[in-house]
Amino acid sequence: MDEIESVQRELIGEFQGLGDSFEQYAYLIELAALLPQLPPEKKTAERVVKGCQSHVWLDMRAENGVFRFDGDSDTFIIKGVLYLLRRMFDGQPLADVAAAKLTLFEETEIMETFETDRQKGIGYVVQTLQRFAAEH
Amino acid sequence: MTDFGRIRGDFPLLSRRVHGRPLIYLDNAATTQLPEPVLRAVEEQYRQWQANIHRGVHWLSEQSTARVESVRRTVADFLGAAESAEIIFTSGATESVNLVARAASESLLREGDTVAATVMEHHSNLIPWQEACRRSGARLRLIPLTPCGELDMEAAERVFSERPKLLAVTAVSNVLGTVNPIARLTKAAHDAGALVFVDAAQQMRHGRVDVRKWDCDFLCFSGHKMLAPTGIGVLYGKRELLERLPPVAFGGGMVEEVTEYRADWDVLPFRFEAGTRNIAGIIGLGAAIGYIRSIGGEAVYGREAELLRQTEAVLRERPYLKILGTPGERAGAVTFNIRGLPAYDAARLLDQLGVAVRSGHHCAQPLLRALGLESAVRVSPAFYNTEEELCTLGAALDRVAALPGIRHG
Numbered sequence: 001m002d003e004i005e006s007v008q009r010e011l012i013g014e015f016q017g018l019g020d021s022f023e024q025y026a027y028l029i030e031l032a033a034l035l036p037q038l039p040p041e042k043k044t045a046e047r048v049v050k051g052c053q054s055h056v057w058l059d060m061r062a063e064n065g066v067f068r069f070d071g072d073s074d075t076f077i078i079k080g081v082l083y084l085l086r087r088m089f090d091g092q093p094l095a096d097v098a099a100a101k102l103t104l105f106e107e108t109e110i111m112e113t114f115e116t117d118r119q120k121g122i123g124y125v126v127q128t129l130q131r132f133a134a135e136h
Numbered sequence: 137m138t139d140f141g142r143i144r145g146d147f148p149l150l151s152r153r154v155h156g157r158p159l160i161y162l163d164n165a166a167t168t169q170l171p172e173p174v175l176r177a178v179e180e181q182y183r184q185w186q187a188n189i190h191r192g193v194h195w196l197s198e199q200s201t202a203r204v205e206s207v208r209r210t211v212a213d214f215l216g217a218a219e220s221a222e223i224i225f226t227s228g229a230t231e232s233v234n235l236v237a238r239a240a241s242e243s244l245l246r247e248g249d250t251v252a253a254t255v256m257e258h259h260s261n262l263i264p265w266q267e268a269c270r271r272s273g274a275r276l277r278l279i280p281l282t283p284c285g286e287l288d289m290e291a292a293e294r295v296f297s298e299r300p301k302l303l304a305v306t307a308v309s310n311v312l313g314t315v316n317p318i319a320r321l322t323k324a325a326h327d328a329g330a331l332v333f334v335d336a337a338q339q340m341r342h343g344r345v346d347v348r349k350w351d352c353d354f355l356c357f358s359g360h361k362m363l364a365p366t367g368i369g370v371l372y373g374k375r376e377l378l379e380r381l382p383p384v385a386f387g388g389g390m391v392e393e394v395t396e397y398r399a400d401w402d403v404l405p406f407r408f409e410a411g412t413r414n415i416a417g418i419i420g421l422g423a424a425i426g427y428i429r430s431i432g433g434e435a436v437y438g439r440e441a442e443l444l445r446q447t448e449a450v451l452r453e454r455p456y457l458k459i460l461g462t463p464g465e466r467a468g469a470v471t472f473n474i475r476g477l478p479a480y481d482a483a484r485l486l487d488q489l490g491v492a493v494r495s496g497h498h499c500a501q502p503l504l505r506a507l508g509l510e511s512a513v514r515v516s517p518a519f520y521n522t523e524e525e526l527c528t529l530g531a532a533l534d535r536v537a538a539l540p541g542i543r544h545g
Contacts, residue, residue: 022488
């Protein structure tokens, strides 16, 4: 099991131990507060993820074969999701990020806290991260 | 005294549960729920009377036509219109505004003319006028707000001094709930030579609409904000003005005679009703008006006002909230933000607790921007809500606001 999968299992465990969808949402908001802030000068139009109902900015970098990313959003819940994705992907080999199979959202009820448009938006965020990793 | 507890039982959807909790539906400024008599009327239309109108000579078509025209008379009477020919059925307030704005751009408006609107308009009573100005070369002037969220009447005077051709104004703000002085605005606009188009979408459950008392030239509303189905709305216009407007949608049902290369328009109101109308929606609208009348309009308006007062009280007790606007008269909705929590998250968290409210820019971006905001949370009760539901809203807000990770500073 690579490190991404190991972190993913850990996160799934954390969420499965929570109560109903309110508790899961509340936990995501707690996590949102832990996401390192993206400096305002990095919130540029090029860093906006297209297709998201919320504003989402991703600052992605390839550093010596390692994937690095920071992100921000105008909604806390998306920031919480960015925190989860950052915990899994940031600092991991680019090839591992590109090949990772994300089951976190299927195996927990996180997606139920979103309405359909935001669910799609999260899909775009994941695609954007993995495409960058595959192309670098 | 009206038993609103019993009346609530007429709305089957209100007994639903969401996310395992009882639904508390407080998004009535967007769409109201349908009472049994409206649901039955719509079903009955499809089960017993379904036929196209105005075209058939057969019995069912005649019956269906008579039922639709009966609703037209009901609406005319409900609005205080002089005659039913002044009532045009549309798909909703948005189509009504578009109809008049498009027709005005092709007839009333010329390059260099002024059209007046307000900063608090819903996009549906703003964008059609922006487009009408773009097409005709007219200029759009917006009346700004005072700090408390009312229309700045001194600024309005300055806009009127430009002698606009038309004023487009909402009767009630869908965000702040501000009740605008329509009769006063209409008088001032008329004195300046302007026609007046009133968006009454947010007005219909909160107070009597009397187009002759207001003396407005056009007025629109949507059925789905007053217990009727979605997809049905009304445009009212004074006959002499409707006669001057060209139709903007063409097809069956709106013509007197068609030859190979031209067509003569039908009489009012049919020349503005191209194609088959939403017949079941019209029947539903008639039933909705009948239902409101069976309770008593004044009782409904009074209950709405009382519940809004209580909503405001619940919100004001909570120092972590910032309520938008302090208008002298408010109807229908109160909008706020939880300090330190984006509106989307607040509304979504409340939803997880069974409380349905709206968040976002509420299709009023110029207004939100004037307030220095991108989005906010709106609570809009209706007469079928209860005091207990408002207490639960307060408790749900407390639970959300107390979450770790939110800094109210």
